[in-house]
Structures are given as structure tokens and as C-alpha cells.
Amino acid sequence: MPSRSAPKGTLALIGGGEWGEHHQALDRRLLELSGASEVVVLPTAASYEHPDRVEATAAAHFSPLGVTTTTLHVLNRREAQAAANVAAIKHAKFVYITDGSPMHLRSVLKSSDLFEAMLAAYRDGAVIAASGAGATVLCDPMVDPRGGAYTVGLGFVEGLAVFPNHNRAPSHLLQRSIELRPTDAILVGVDAETALVREPDAEWSVAGAGHVTIYTDGIPAVHAAGASGLALP
Numbered sequence: 001m002p003s004r005s006a007p008k009g010t011l012a013l014i015g016g017g018e019w020g021e022h023h024q025a026l027d028r029r030l031l032e033l034s035g036a037s038e039v040v041v042l043p044t045a046a047s048y049e050h051p052d053r054v055e056a057t058a059a060a061h062f063s064p065l066g067v068t069t070t071t072l073h074v075l076n077r078r079e080a081q082a083a084a085n086v087a088a089i090k091h092a093k094f095v096y097i098t099d100g101s102p103m104h105l106r107s108v109l110k111s112s113d114l115f116e117a118m119l120a121a122y123r124d125g126a127v128i129a130a131s132g133a134g135a136t137v138l139c140d141p142m143v144d145p146r147g148g149a150y151t152v153g154l155g156f157v158e159g160l161a162v163f164p165n166h167n168r169a170p171s172h173l174l175q176r177s178i179e180l181r182p183t184d185a186i187l188v189g190v191d192a193e194t195a196l197v198r199e200p201d202a203e204w205s206v207a208g209a210g211h212v213t214i215y216t217d218g219i220p221a222v223h224a225a226g227a228s229g230l231a232l233p
């Protein structure tokens with residue numbers, strides 16, 4: 001269970017479409033916050049969707065920003081327990097979790113040594129960026145993609161549920177998530193190529209091409225890039 005103490009790191013919950021043209025400004029900011037010269041990429045969620053392609057795509061995106069990338073092929077539970085992978089995450093300053101299958105990502109990371117190392121790195125000041133599946137899995141509760149209901153997430157942020165690819169999702173799934181939202185949680189729809197970012201001061205802001213929509217008991221609140229001071233956990 002994540003610590004209640006305030007983390008020193010930065011969390012970027014991205015709606016999907018990682019490494020698109022609209023992410024240059026965001027990733028520059030995240031690199032500045034992390035002080036990293038290397039980005040550690042986890043293609044776990046893409047285990048069944050050509051994870052081998054992630055390495056080249058990540059390198060092509062981050063190279064113009066002046067940093068290298070290392071892709072850890074953590075595709076199953078055994079690899080999430082491997083000492084070398086755990087050490088790489090423990091010492092990373094910037095970890096990027098790609099999009100794909102949230103259920104597979106959760107099954108691989110939950111209660112693993114690698115997840116604990118990631119959490120420790122975040123507490124100590126690392127940047128954790130998670131796109132699509134990663135964004136919803138890191139929160140608790142977690143939106144279940146199989147029907148729009150809710151299940152248990154990994155809990156980097158508690159009391160917050162992320163609905164990724166908000167501007168592209170089938171309307172019936174979004175409506176189901178809105179209707180079934182737990183009373184003790186806030187549902188946030190994050191558009192593709194858009195990020196909900198929490199810096200070390202615990203202030204949430206919006207970056208990217210689209211919008212972030214906050215669903216509570218009232219009228220949904222829509223925030224565009226540049227919005228800050230969002231009232232979220």
C-alpha cells in the first residue's frame with residue numbers, strides 16, 4: 001500500500017497517444033523536473049502488442065530532447081521480480097509506462113518487487129509517466145476496460161480514477177463509468193495526447209493537446225492545457 005507521506009517525485013497521467021508531437025513540451029518539463037539523462041521505459045502493458053517496437057519509438061522521441069532510453073522488457077511476473085530489472089527501476093530518475101492492456105499490466109506489477117522499487121523511486125523524487133493503461137492502473141479505484149465499471153488499482157493515487165482516451169472512447173463505456181463512480185472517488189477523463197500532472201507540491205495541472213474532465217456529483221468541469229490548481233487527491 002502506498003505511503004501517505006507526500007512524495008518528492010512527479011506523476012504524469014497521460015490519456016494515451018504517448019510520444020506524439022504534442023508531448024515535446026511536456027516531456028521537456030518532466031526531464032527538467034527529474035534531472036534525468038536516461039528514461040527507463042516499461043512496455044509491460046504492450047506485451048501482446050509488439051513490445052519490441054516500443055524501444056525504437058521511445059528512442060526516436062527522446063533523442064531530440066538530449067536523453068537516451070532504456071527499455072526494460074518486463075512482460076511477465078518473473079521479469080517483474082528479476083533483480084536486474086528491479087535495480088534499474090530503483091535507481092531510475094524517469095520511468096515511462098506505455099499504453100496497452102491495463103489488466104495485464106496490473107497482474108504483472110501488483111505486489112511485485114519492481115512495483116515497490118518504482119514506488120520508492122517516486123517517493124524519493126523520480127518522475128513516473130504513465131500513458132493510457134498505465135494511467136488508469138496506477139490509480140485506485142481503477143476503471144475496468146471490459147465494461148466501464150471499477151476494480152482495484154495499484155494506488156499511486158487513492159480516491160482518483162482515470163478514464164483514458166476520454167475523447168475517443170465509446171460513449172456507453174464512459175457513461176457507465178460516470179454512473180458507477182464510487183462515492184468516495186473522483187473520476188477524471190483524460191484525452192489522448194493530454195496529461196494530468198502532479199508535481200512535488202501536490203498541485204495538479206493539465207498539459208498537452210486536449211482536455212481533462214473532472215466528474216463528481218455536480219456538472220463536469222472541463223480543463224484545457226495550462227490549467228493548474230485542480231482540486232484532486
